[in-house]
Amino acid sequence: MAFVNLKNKLIQVKIVYYGPGRGGKTTNLEYINRRFAQRIQSEMVTVKTHGDRTLFFDFLPFDIGLVNGFQIKIQLYTVPGQVKYDATRRLVLRGVDGIVFVADGMTLRRENNIESLRNLQENLASYKKNLRTLPWVLQYNKMDLKQQGIAMMPIETLEQDLNQEFRRPYYPASALEGTNVAATLKKIISLTVESIRKEFL
Amino acid sequence: MAKPTKSDTLTSELENRLDELFQEDGPLAETASPRAGQQKPLAELKKTVLSIDWEITPEAVESFLAQIRLLKEAYQSDKAAMVLLQILGSLGQYIRTSRSKAHSSTFSLLNSVFARLEEITTHPGMPEVTKRKLLQAQMNAYQQLREKVSQRRAAGQVRPSAAQPAASAPLPLQPAATVVTAPMLAKAIAELKEFIRSEIENLQRQMKNDPSQ
Numbered sequence: 151m152a153f154v155n156l157k158n159k160l161i162q163v164k165i166v167y168y169g170p171g172r173g174g175k176t177t178n179l180e181y182i183n184r185r186f187a188q189r190i191q192s193e194m195v196t197v198k199t200h201g202d203r204t205l206f207f208d209f210l211p212f213d214i215g216l217v218n219g220f221q222i223k224i225q226l227y228t229v230p231g232q233v234k235y236d237a238t239r240r241l242v243l244r245g246v247d248g249i250v251f252v253a254d255g256m257t258l259r260r261e262n263n264i265e266s267l268r269n270l271q272e273n274l275a276s277y278k279k280n281l282r283t284l285p286w287v288l289q290y291n292k293m294d295l296k297q298q299g300i301a302m303m304p305i306e307t308l309e310q311d312l313n314q315e316f317r318r319p320y321y322p323a324s325a326l327e328g329t330n331v332a333a334t335l336k337k338i339i340s341l342t343v344e345s346i347r348k349e350f351l
Numbered sequence: 352m353a354k355p356t357k358s359d360t361l362t363s364e365l366e367n368r369l370d371e372l373f374q375e376d377g378p379l380a381e382t383a384s385p386r387a388g389q390q391k392p393l394a395e396l397k398k399t400v401l402s403i404d405w406e407i408t409p410e411a412v413e414s415f416l417a418q419i420r421l422l423k424e425a426y427q428s429d430k431a432a433m434v435l436l437q438i439l440g441s442l443g444q445y446i447r448t449s450r451s452k453a454h455s456s457t458f459s460l461l462n463s464v465f466a467r468l469e470e471i472t473t474h475p476g477m478p479e480v481t482k483r484k485l486l487q488a489q490m491n492a493y494q495q496l497r498e499k500v501s502q503r504r505a506a507g508q509v510r511p512s513a514a515q516p517a518a519s520a521p522l523p524l525q526p527a528a529t530v531v532t533a534p535m536l537a538k539a540i541a542e543l544k545e546f547i548r549s550e551i552e553n554l555q556r557q558m559k560n561d562p563s564q
Contacts, residue, residue, distance in 0.1 A: 189372050197401045217368050218361040332373040343365055
């Protein structure tokens with residue numbers, strides 16, 4: 151749950167990037183950290199990695215500054231995508247305010263995306279939260295691979311698999327090249343802060 | 352024309368701010384922020400603090416204590432940072448010996464002391480009076496934790512160690528298998544107390560002599 155201090159006019163928001171392993175969650179945060187480093191004045195922390203795989207989580211905190219008199223602080227997290235780290239994923243979701251579901255656009259990852267979304271719903275349920283009420287957006291990642299002749303799913307298929315029930319905002323993206331990384335981030339921050347405003351202010 | 356609502360104002364201000372922060376037209380920053388170089392010494396420590404907060408493993412605690420040792424060398428001329436590093440070091444030793452039995456407030460204090468260290472080291476121009484307030488708050492919190500640990504120990508919830516008097520031990524939980532003896536701990540505590548006291552006196556003297564205050 152967001153940390154909101156009305157006396158000090160401080161809002162702290164936790165956003166988690168969720169999705170299947172090797173889907174590009176960490177790449178999203180790395181791009182944000184690298185591309186906007188001079189403006190967000192922060193540093194990304196990766197807690198425990200093995201090779202190129204996230205075992206625990208990545209963490210990127212930054213301040214948005216004063217907005218309508220409120221100091222807004224954002225904390226971005228990723229979760230390890232590998233199936234066996236379910237307990238870690240569940241823990242990272244504790245107190246989550248908004249979610250970016252990073253789906254892998256490659257055709258061969260179709261089942262992984264569906265399984266990961268199902269896993270997300272299960273883990274949210276353990277905190278009595280669900281995707282119908284929580285602010286979240288989808289990002290269909292790795293769209294750049296199409297140019298390399300790799301089989302990619304059409305957006306319609308991804309939408310049908312993952313978003314038909316929810317009708318949430320979605321972004322075809324390339325986290326590696328930065329396409330729509332910022333747009334995804336801006337949208338989830340807007341939706342989450344708006345949700346917090348409705349609840350607390 | 353309708354007057355903008357509170358919601359409209361917040362939303363539009365937020366969107367403007369996000370556009371400013373995340374516009375894509377600037378050059379790609381291949382290197383980290385200008386502050387990154389200054390913060391780098393603390394980057395590894397931050398990782399270990401988060402790791403310990405996540406799960407207390409011997410590797411995480413040893414890495415944390417190793418970082419503290421390195422940082423004490425790096426910040427030996429910064430007295431305020433040294434005091435905070437001393438507190439972090441003591442908390443690290445306590446966590447190393449007590450592991451999951453460490454008092455639950457230990458971890459919030461660990462995070463809090465680290466945050467103050469980060470604040471002080473990344474704002475070299477911070478007024479001494481502000482530094483002193485920050486230090487005092489952390490030392491008070493440390494003292495409160497000591498008292499809580501002593502009370503818990505006195506209440507017999509945790510097996511007491513050797514002959515170390517509870518009242519004089521700041522973080523006295525000592526598993527039987529530890530190689531740190533009670534006299535060693537008492538000596539370290541006495542040294543830490545003396546160090547902190549002298550640092551505060553020093554800071555107070557500096558404040559009195561600083562004409563800008």
